[in-house]
Amino acid sequence: MAATISNLSFLAKSRALSRPSSSSLSWLERPKTSSTICMSMPSSSSSSSSSSMSLPLATPLIKDNESLIKFLRQPLVLPHEVDDSTKRRELLERTRKELELNAEKPLEALKMIDIIQRLGLSYHFEDDINSILTGFSNISSQTHEDLLTASLCFRLLRHNGHKINPDIFQKFMDNNGKFKDSLKDDTLGMLSLYEASYLGANGEEILMEAQEFTKTHLKNSLPAMAPSLSKKVSQALEQPRHRRMLRLEARRFIEEYGAENDHNPDLLELAKLDYNKVQSLHQMELSEITRWWKQLGLVDKLTFARDRPLECFLWTVGLLPEPKYSGCRIELAKTIAILLVIDDIFDTHGTLDELLLFTNAIKRWDLEAMEDLPEYMRICYMALYNTTNEICYKVLKENGWSVLPYLKATWIDMIEGFMVEAEWFNSDYVPNMEEYVENGVRTAGSYMALVHLFFLIGQGVTEDNVKLLIKPYPKLFSSSGRILRLWDDLGTAKEEQERGDLASSIQLFMREKEIKSEEEGRKGILEIIENLWKELNGELVYREEMPLAIIKTAFNMARASQVVYQHEEDTYFSSVDNYVKALFFTPCF
Numbered sequence: 001m002a003a004t005i006s007n008l009s010f011l012a013k014s015r016a017l018s019r020p021s022s023s024s025l026s027w028l029e030r031p032k033t034s035s036t037i038c039m040s041m042p043s044s045s046s047s048s049s050s051s052s053m054s055l056p057l058a059t060p061l062i063k064d065n066e067s068l069i070k071f072l073r074q075p076l077v078l079p080h081e082v083d084d085s086t087k088r089r090e091l092l093e094r095t096r097k098e099l100e101l102n103a104e105k106p107l108e109a110l111k112m113i114d115i116i117q118r119l120g121l122s123y124h125f126e127d128d129i130n131s132i133l134t135g136f137s138n139i140s141s142q143t144h145e146d147l148l149t150a151s152l153c154f155r156l157l158r159h160n161g162h163k164i165n166p167d168i169f170q171k172f173m174d175n176n177g178k179f180k181d182s183l184k185d186d187t188l189g190m191l192s193l194y195e196a197s198y199l200g201a202n203g204e205e206i207l208m209e210a211q212e213f214t215k216t217h218l219k220n221s222l223p224a225m226a227p228s229l230s231k232k233v234s235q236a237l238e239q240p241r242h243r244r245m246l247r248l249e250a251r252r253f254i255e256e257y258g259a260e261n262d263h264n265p266d267l268l269e270l271a272k273l274d275y276n277k278v279q280s281l282h283q284m285e286l287s288e289i290t291r292w293w294k295q296l297g298l299v300d301k302l303t304f305a306r307d308r309p310l311e312c313f314l315w316t317v318g319l320l321p322e323p324k325y326s327g328c329r330i331e332l333a334k335t336i337a338i339l340l341v342i343d344d345i346f347d348t349h350g351t352l353d354e355l356l357l358f359t360n361a362i363k364r365w366d367l368e369a370m371e372d373l374p375e376y377m378r379i380c381y382m383a384l385y386n387t388t389n390e391i392c393y394k395v396l397k398e399n400g401w402s403v404l405p406y407l408k409a410t411w412i413d414m415i416e417g418f419m420v421e422a423e424w425f426n427s428d429y430v431p432n433m434e435e436y437v438e439n440g441v442r443t444a445g446s447y448m449a450l451v452h453l454f455f456l457i458g459q460g461v462t463e464d465n466v467k468l469l470i471k472p473y474p475k476l477f478s479s480s481g482r483i484l485r486l487w488d489d490l491g492t493a494k495e496e497q498e499r500g501d502l503a504s505s506i507q508l509f510m511r512e513k514e515i516k517s518e519e520e521g522r523k524g525i526l527e528i529i530e531n532l533w534k535e536l537n538g539e540l541v542y543r544e545e546m547p548l549a550i551i552k553t554a555f556n557m558a559r560a561s562q563v564v565y566q567h568e569e570d571t572y573f574s575s576v577d578n579y580v581k582a583l584f585f586t587p588c589f
């Protein structure tokens with residue numbers, strides 16, 4: 001009998017029941033499971049999906065797959081087949097002219113750039129925006145008389161990779177080194193400073209002070225604000241701009257902007273047309289990925305593994321929102337889909353002996369090495385081998401680089417990370433928090449994804465920065481990867497615990513800090529994430545070696561992680577299903 005979620009649900013229940021309550025730490029001493037990692041039936045060398053039982057899979061992030069299924073059954077009818085290219089071109093030209101006209105007026109220009117970025121349109125105006133911002137980065141701080149202009153200027157310059165020193169905020173401080181009380185009357189300025197403060201790096205105390213000052217004041221003055229302003233401020237307090245995923249923010253902001261009395265109708269129309277156009281592109285990519293996935297047929301053979309191309313694609317749009325990265329999104333989605341299958345082999349299906357065989361075969365990276373593997377592993381091995389070779393071929397064809405050694409090394413590193421987790425599990429070893437998180441960055445696929453994207457994006461690649469793509473991976477990758485791992489644990493650890501997975505960062509943190517309540521433990525993890533963001537922001541300040549495109553992608557990975565795993569607290573979208581609908585299925589009117 002094939003293992004399915006429904007016929008194995010009793011199994012999860014019995015394991016969960018045999019486990020002490022999650023509020024106690026004693027479950028860290030887990031029961032041994034003989035030589036198997038999980039509840040597996042005796043395996044033979046020809047073990048296949050139908051002869052072994054696996055633990056149930058993680059609950060899908062996307063619960064309503066109906067929209068996807070409906071969409072896939074239809075012939076590809078794009079919702080925006082009307083030829084709007086002339087209209088779009090006109091609007092683009094008009095907007096470009098307006099940007100040029102505004103270039104001399106700092107506040108107008110900055111506000112316009114901010115709106116353009118927020119509407120998801122900045123990729124059309126990269127050169128125009130950069131030349132305006134370069135102009136600002138050369139002006140002395142004295143020209144930014146008011147808080148709104150100075151804060152907006154700081155945020156936009158840093159966000160776009162320009163050098164800017166937070167000392168520009170000194171002039172808003174009194175002799176005691178505190179922000180002046182009089183600033184509190186300027187709510188828009190305070191809001192702008194609040195947003196700017198989230199781009200602060202370690203050591204930039206003035207920005208930490210700014211965050212404390214603005215956050216407290218904005219929270220306190222919410223009740224006295226006009227409804228439209230209070231809505232804006234609440235949304236900012238819920239999630240600062242710097243942490244938002246670009247396409248979701250565009251979707252949300254199109255509605256907000258349209259409701260503003262003084263909106264620019266050209267910009268709004270352009271934003272809607274563009275959103276829908278990019279959505280059509282995403283639909284085509286999704287079709288391509290699902291077609292590839294079906295043809296690969298990996299989960300037809302490995303029925304225990306996750307079959308979630310849509311979830312994989314959601315990640316890719318988070319990491320690479322710009323249309324020009326269409327091909328990269330498709331390749332990245334393939335790697336994540338395979339990652340999920342390998343994760344399921346390690347977490348829910350394979351025996352320790354099989355996992356060791358698999359790890360060693362991967363280290364050899366040779367089709368002959370596959371011969372000793374059980375059948376279900378062989379097919380996965382070859383899927384990974386072929387897909388990686390195809391990606392290498394693509395990079396070779398487009399850029400002339402031979403990248404197999406890097407891609408191979410990063411897969412080996414990830415799979416060795418899975419093996420470490422399996423060994424910990426099997427020997428009842430409880431790692432310390434640092435050991436766990438460092439390994440967890442590998443097993444969340446962070447390094448794997450960023451190394452692939454470094455080459456697939458292919459911008460700013462030099463002989464020097466290529467040398468950084470080996471272990472230990474760059475700080476940029478590990479800071480962003482740590483954010484991904486910690487958000488993943490915040491989002492999935494409860495369920496993984498019930499299934500009997502390894503202790504997660506939350507439990508390990510509670511244990512190390514001797515914290516009894518899980519709520520406190522979660523708060524502690526959120527504080528670690530805050531500090532990681534400061535580390536990550538430092539990559540924009542001291543950027544020297546890594547290309548800006550990959551820095552932006554690493555930031556996007558951190559943003560996407562929060563979006564995917566903290567959806568219930570998003571008052572606008574409230575679930576991953578709603579994200580997916582807004583991103584891929586419902587056009588913007």
Ligand SMILES: CC(C)=CCC/C(C)=C/COP(=O)(O)OP(=O)(O)O
Nearest residue numbers: 058315336443444445446449488492
């Ligand atoms: C951009 C990238 C690389 C996305 C991959 C996301 C990811 C960590 C999937 C596995 O989650 P999980 O919660 O099932 O895994 P684990 O068992 O490691 O917690």
Ligand SMILES: [Mg+2]
Nearest residue numbers: 488489492493
């Ligand atoms: Mg997880």
